[in-house]
Amino acid sequence: MSAAYATGLPAVIRGEEAFQAARRQKRQQALLGGAILLACLLVAAWVSEAYPATLWAGLPRIGEYFAKILPDLRWASLFAGAETEGSIAFWLYRLPEWSLLILETANMAALATLMGSAAALLLAFPAARNITPSPLAYHLARRSLEAMRTVPEIVYALIFVWAFGIGPLAGILAIAVHSAGANGKLFAEAIENADLKSWEGVASAGGSWAHGCRFAVLPQVLPNIISYLLLRFEVNIRSASVIGFVGAGGIGEELYKVISFNYYEEISAIVLLIVLTVSCVDLISERLRHAAIGRLETAR
Incomplete structure (x- = not known):
């Protein structure tokens, strides 16, 4: 060794x-x-x-409830008219009315997403640590965004229903406020990851802080902003279906009524329509998101 x-x-x-x-x-x-x-x-x-015992005792009741809301479809009369029990038409006899409510829900979500994202974009620039004009503006913007997204949409809906009455307006405002807080945080984080070389170029050319935000930072973060906006629209479709429980418009109001009166088969029909609507919106939004991001990246 x-x-x-x-x-x-x-x-x-x-x-x-x-x-x-x-x-x-x-x-x-x-x-x-x-x-x-x-x-x-x-x-x-x-x-x-x-408690485990409580959960174990309640599980069978969940199964019983789902069994109740399943439609009583019969093969012999499956494709019969709306007057025949056991047919699809009988199960979905209020489809035209529900379709209008689904359309109203989608319109609420779209308008609320645009309003909330516009407010979020305005607050995101002072809320970004790397380009904020002052520490005071940074903290004011950040705390405002936190306050808006901390409160659930349904709480905002209750407040706006009391202020503006029952209807879609209360739901739109409730979703818009919460969307502003949620998207504002995401927009600000995207801005904080931006390259500031173009910002320095705008400043050296005599541009103001607003010019730097518009011409140096916004083109860089626009793909992320569009992606977050479309994602929030998908989320808001679901939110708009829920806040109707407190009278804020949309299909949620009708769903609350049929649940309250134990119209079991109508519950399953409305839930199915909501699921199909959300799925379609998810697919369309995904295609739009990829298309918009692809065009912006190509342009850059």
Whole structure:
């Protein structure tokens, strides 16, 4: 055995021992973290009364409810008229009325998305740390966005229903305020990741802060903004279907009525229409998003 090999062997052993010690320490930390997390989950379940026995007792009732809302379709009369029980037409006898409500829901979501995203874009520039005009403007914009997105849409809907009365206007305003807060954060983060070389070029040419936002930053982040806007539209379709429960317009009002009166088959029909609408909007928005982003990237 050479002297160099004999000298290096203890160093290798010490390195292996150090590696094993660090590995044991990481395992102990992981076990401790898992134990703390489990304890927190158990305490949260106890505080919220989410007892396993209660969950186990309620699961069959969920199955019973879904069994009730399933339509009573019969093969012999499946394609018969709306007067024949067991037919699809009988199940969807109010389809024209519901289609108008679905269209109203989509219009609410579209208008609210545009209004909220416009406000979000205005607040996103001062809320971006790298280009904000002052620390005061940064904190005011950030805190405003946080306040708008913290409150759920249904709470805003209750407030606006009280202020403006029952109808789509309350729903549009509720979704718009929440969308402004949610999209404002995403827009600001996209701006913070922008390259500021063009910003410096606009400033050196004598441009103002607004000129820098318009001509240096906005062209860079526009693909992300369009992507976030279309994604928010998909989310707002779902939100518009829910806030109707408090009288804020859309298909949600009708869904709340049929649930309240236990019109079980109508519940499943409306839910199916909502699912189909959201799926179609998701597919269309995805294609529009990819097409818009592709054109903008090509133009750049």
